[in-house]
Amino acid sequence: MDDIRVAVVGLGPRALGTWIPLLQRIPGFRITALCDPIKALHERALAQLTTQEDVTTYERYGDVLAADDVDAVALTVRSEHQGGMAADALEAGKHVHAEVPAAHSIEDCWRIVDAVERTGLTYQLAEQTRFWGFVDAWRDLVAQGRLGHVTYAEGQYFHYHLGGMFQDPRTGTLLGPDRLGEYPDAKPTWVQRMPPIHYLPHELSPLLKVLDDRVVEVVGMGTGQPSKANPDVAQPDLQVALMRTAKGTVMRLAASFANPHPDGSWHWYQVLGTNGRVEWNRGLRDKPRMWLADGQMHDLAEVDWRYERTDAPREARGSGHGDADFYTHVAFRDAVLDGRQPAFDVYRAMDTAAPAILAAKSIAQGSVPLAVPDFQRHKENP
Ligand SMILES: NC(=O)c1ccc[n+]([C@@H]2O[C@H](COP(=O)([O-])OP(=O)(O)OC[C@H]3O[C@@H](n4cnc5c(N)ncnc54)[C@H](O)[C@@H]3O)[C@@H](O)[C@H]2O)c1
Known part of the structure; x- marks a missing residue:
């Protein structure tokens, strides 16, 4: 795999302000899909992309999970279902980089653990602090x-x-x-x-x-x-x-x-x-x-x-939250490309x-x- 083909799911301020810019700045990622049930947000997200070529927009999450040109889901939704959505993605064969908190029910915590153990796919919680x-x-x-x-x-x-x-x-x-x-x-x-x-x-x-x-x-x-x-x-x-x-x-x-x-x-x-x-x-x-x-x-x-x-690489500077937003994306990328789980x-x-x-x-x-x-x-x- 050269680049990880990513679907950004949930197009609120966190996706638009941090994830979409970083996924384009850090080598190893290519955004191929954008998803939010609010269609008006698709235009705002598309406008953030340096190229819109081969990028598909979706209103339904299920359609993202069925897409062949998506290797990983960047889960930037704010929802009580976000834990279940992470498990759904793993079960559909996609790696998951999920925004915090990981889940809102203990059942969803176990679903994510089970799905990682069964599929061997990479799950990273984007907790950067x-x-x-x-x-x-x-x-x-x-x-x-x-x-x-x-x-x-x-x-x-x-x-x-x-x-x-x-x-x-x-x-x-x-x-x-x-x-x-x-x-x-x-x-x-x-x-x-x-x-x-x-x-x-x-x-x-x-x-x-x-x-x-x-x-x-x-x-x-x-x-x-x-x-x-x-x-x-x-x-x-x-x-x-x-x-x-x-x-x-x-x-x-x-x-x-x-x-x-x-x-x-x-x-x-x-x-x-x-x-x-x-x-x-x-x-x-x-x-x-x-x-x-x-x-x-x-x-x-x-x-x-x-x-x-004090040992921050130049590329981390200004990535958000005291430079820390950079490290979670790099940890996720390296884990996916090496076929392993991240340290966190x-x-x-x-x-x-x-x-x-x-x-x-x-x-x-x-x-x-x-x-x-x-x-x-x-x-x-x-
Ligand atoms: N790590 C951090 O420092 C940090 C900072 C801010 C926000 N966050 C997290 O990032 C996430 C997003 O934050 P935000 O402020 O952009 O939230 P938001 O509520 O403003 O936007 C989330 C978007 O997700 C969409 N969404 C909800 N359910 C969906 C579904 N089933 N499929 C597709 N899209 C769906 C909503 O329509 C909304 O547009 C939250 O989980 C939040 O906790 C983390």
Whole structure:
């Protein structure tokens, strides 16, 4: 295979703003199909292509899966069915590079695992924050024992995202509650219908990489709906989960889309061990910090850790999210061309999706603790 022939499925801002430009910039990919049920979005996507030759547009996903000139599906949909759609593609013989979160039900997590095991096709979750520079620095500190035994870790994703809460079905225009008068037919999108705690991939994926661990138990809690900050939004302002890992770390994870929050500082992380602590910056003008109990340090010290890697290749620069969007596409391409699974394999991907799904289930059941399936054990014994 020279180039991987890709169908981009779901033509919203993520596909148009990042995936289509990157798939044309990174060698090894050729876009042969575009798909979205909203036909008005086809023109916008086609206009992004340097060549429209041999590119077919589809409204129905099933037709993409039947197409002979598609080797891989780039799944950039926002849908409760996205996990099932990934499994459908694998079962139809297509490799899958899927946007986060991987799935919205435990059944779909297992369907994806089963499909990869049965077909041997490549599945990559496009979770890119795990490639950030500071994530590798923190992982090394933990692996070298500099922080001691990690007792506690925190991650939160607070993204005030009102502008993606509704969509006009005819034009595909995304809008917030302030524009409902202008678009009376607009419908709530999955951003609004999704339990916010489902959106933890950018927190769980890097933290589990730092800890080299998996979540075994989860309990959730949340504010009620509708949002108190925005009563037109039928979503809780905030949901929180406590998680216990296999190595004995307690984690607090939180997510919010409807509660006002400063723009741009969406992520926050902290890792606390018996011998020290690292934490991410609280705001855009703040700096990350570190303290080591055996380091003759009387207070936390600022460290210039960044999202951007110091060893980033030139091609990664400006690809999005602190250069990280580049790495997931390259990892997917190399895995497909080598006929193998990526380092961030399907089991690790489901380790980031399942605890979030179960946190929402815990909230729905009155905050009962729930056990998380052991995908890693399945890897040893498919
Ligand atoms: N990794 C990141 O940093 C990052 C950033 C933004 C968004 N995302 C993810 O990217 C995805 C897309 O985000 P977005 O903001 O563009 O979403 P969006 O809702 O604006 O657009 C998604 C598009 O998918 C289409 N779609 C829905 N169901 C479909 C189906 N069955 N077949 C084909 N198309 C379908 C919708 O019509 C819509 O046009 C989401 O899963 C989101 O979580 C990831």
